[in-house]
Amino acid sequence: MTTVLDIExxxxxxxxxxxxxxxxxxxxxxILDSINAITKNINNVNSCYLMLFPLLDELSSCEVNNDKxxxxxxxxILELSKFTTRTSILFSNxxxxxxxxxxxxxxxxxxxxxxxTLREYLEDVEETFLxxxxxxxxxxxxxxxx
Amino acid sequence: MDFFATxxxxxxxNKLIAKKKHYGCALSHIYKRFHNKTDTELFDDGYKLNGNHxxxxxxxxxxxxxxxxxxxxxxxxxxxxxxxxKKYYLLDIYPKTGPFNKSNMKKDERKLCLEELLAEKKxxxxxxxxxxxxxxxxxxxx
Numbered sequence: 001m002t003t004v005l006d007i008e009x010x011x012x013x014x015x016x017x018x019x020x021x022x023x024x025x026x027x028x029x030x031i032l033d034s035i036n037a038i039t040k041n042i043n044n045v046n047s048c049y050l051m052l053f054p055l056l057d058e059l060s061s062c063e064v065n066n067d068k069x070x071x072x073x074x075x076x077i078l079e080l081s082k083f084t085t086r087t088s089i090l091f092s093n094x095x096x097x098x099x100x101x102x103x104x105x106x107x108x109x110x111x112x113x114x115x116x117t118l119r120e121y122l123e124d125v126e127e128t129f130l131x132x133x134x135x136x137x138x139x140x141x142x143x144x145x146x
Numbered sequence: 147m148d149f150f151a152t153x154x155x156x157x158x159x160n161k162l163i164a165k166k167k168h169y170g171c172a173l174s175h176i177y178k179r180f181h182n183k184t185d186t187e188l189f190d191d192g193y194k195l196n197g198n199h200x201x202x203x204x205x206x207x208x209x210x211x212x213x214x215x216x217x218x219x220x221x222x223x224x225x226x227x228x229x230x231x232k233k234y235y236l237l238d239i240y241p242k243t244g245p246f247n248k249s250n251m252k253k254d255e256r257k258l259c260l261e262e263l264l265a266e267k268k269x270x271x272x273x274x275x276x277x278x279x280x281x282x283x284x285x286x287x288x
Contacts, residue, residue, distance in 0.1 A: 113219035
């Protein structure tokens with residue numbers, strides 16, 4: 001038959017295990033681990049952004065020759081627009097917490113800069129490939145310079 | 147390649163470096179961006195604003211920011227590169243952050259940059275750019 005003493009031992013063991021996480025040192029470690037994990041994740045997103053930029057530079061030298069390529073271009077713009085929106089939401093949510101905002105400051109600053117840069121690239125890509133514009137004027141100046 | 151700058155670039159960069167706290171490092175970052183680059187790299191590196199022209203391109207080039215860690219903020223340079231003449235022209239510079247930040251440069255303004263380049267080439271009023279390897283910066287000479 002279970003006695004009060006048995007249960008007391010189990011309860012105290014349980015409590016002791018829980019108490020480990022209540023020490024100041026452990027609390028600090030937990031917070032630091034979380035900040036490191038979040039920073040790592042943000043930097044993974046930042047790395048993706050940094051891989052995208054040279055590809056968009058490369059895209060600027062391409063010509064759209066048929067409907068298939070035109071649709072691919074539209075798909076690129078659509079998918080990257082969604083990507084910036086999702087990352088903006090992530091940035092906004094993470095910035096709401098002061099601990100994360102200060103702990104992951106550098107990674108979050110990079111993320112904000114990368115979001116802005118990708119938006120700038122998307123504007124340029126749209127202007128280069130999609131907007132109907134009179135190129136004649138600029139071509140005249142270019143031909144004089146060449 | 148030989149490097150040149152228009153009066154517009156000279157004015158813009160002087161306005162920026164006067165704000166030492168935010169943009170004081172602009173010239174040294176431009177140095178780092180172009181120093182020791184091959185002609186092919188210089189002709190290919192950047193967002194091509196007038197497509198894949200085989201001889202001459204107007205491009206937008208990203209340059210690192212002062213102090214910040216972000217690899218994609220910083221400055222944007224509007225340049226014109228002539229591959230056959232081996233000439234690289236800096237037309238304008240604007241920062242993405244700080245008090246003089248600008249989000250993008252419109253097509254009309256980029257066209258104006260080219261027109262100014264054309265006029266300054268004809269009048270021989272372009273600035274010559276040299277690379278000061280000791281101080282790791284660029285120097286503009288009239």
